[in-house]
Amino acid sequence: MSLNSIWSAVYTVKVILLIVVLCSSGCQSVTERELNHEEMDIDHWSYQGETSPEHWEAIENGADCGGKQQSPINIIDLNTVELELKSDLKMYYSSETHISRVMNNGHTVQFEFMRGDYILYDGDIYHLVQIHFHEHAEHLICGVVYPIEIHLVHINTSGKLTVLSILGMEGADSQIIELLEGFLPIAMGESKPIDVECDLNQMLPSDRTFYSYSGSLTTPPCTEGVNWVVFKNPIVLSLDEVQKLRSNMPINNYRYEQPLNGRVVHVNPA
Numbered sequence: 001m002s003l004n005s006i007w008s009a010v011y012t013v014k015v016i017l018l019i020v021v022l023c024s025s026g027c028q029s030v031t032e033r034e035l036n037h038e039e040m041d042i043d044h045w046s047y048q049g050e051t052s053p054e055h056w057e058a059i060e061n062g063a064d065c066g067g068k069q070q071s072p073i074n075i076i077d078l079n080t081v082e083l084e085l086k087s088d089l090k091m092y093y094s095s096e097t098h099i100s101r102v103m104n105n106g107h108t109v110q111f112e113f114m115r116g117d118y119i120l121y122d123g124d125i126y127h128l129v130q131i132h133f134h135e136h137a138e139h140l141i142c143g144v145v146y147p148i149e150i151h152l153v154h155i156n157t158s159g160k161l162t163v164l165s166i167l168g169m170e171g172a173d174s175q176i177i178e179l180l181e182g183f184l185p186i187a188m189g190e191s192k193p194i195d196v197e198c199d200l201n202q203m204l205p206s207d208r209t210f211y212s213y214s215g216s217l218t219t220p221p222c223t224e225g226v227n228w229v230v231f232k233n234p235i236v237l238s239l240d241e242v243q244k245l246r247s248n249m250p251i252n253n254y255r256y257e258q259p260l261n262g263r264v265v266h267v268n269p270a
């Protein structure tokens, strides 16, 4: 597939998602609005008080938040199944991807891409749409809670999502986090266009071993059928960088762990 046809596919996906809500029973696609976490209603869900995650199932009519295949989860190595073959995850992130916009949607800080990079996963192409942050992490590894989790959200032409999860631990500065934080602060409800190139390859851990399982969006409508790829090894960012992210997002913008309900988590060798 040529680069031009891939980019045209990205725009086709966006147009389709803007026009129609594709979900009917058995369908696992999401709308652009859901994907970009653009719900700004202050009486809607939140991470605090009576609209916090434990109430989402009750207050979000028609959402999947009470479903059996929800995210995040606590990944316990003892209970995972190791795959023998090398994984078919391939990331095609340009060294000069254009970031088009940063926004604070009241739930997280999110960066969007004009022409997304893409990944190949499970035999399909998924285009990068946006990345955003949670503090502290949503996925736990053997019960360990990392201070930051980064979600790289990708979508295919059918509206199915694959989210790459990168955990962050505190240590030395991260150049790419520093670059992104150069566009902060940004007030809640605001967005601003930006035009800068970045290399998302710098954000990936050097050891690409990852866990995979089928889960959901971690925010309402908690849509299921999401492919999760959680890298086992964290990246390093500084305490200052963690604190800057924290000060630009709602406090504790994470959902607590959800039951596995018999799902299998695979370990994919790097």
Ligand SMILES: [Zn+2]
Binding pocket: 132, 133, 134, 151, 218
């Ligand atoms: Zn997220």
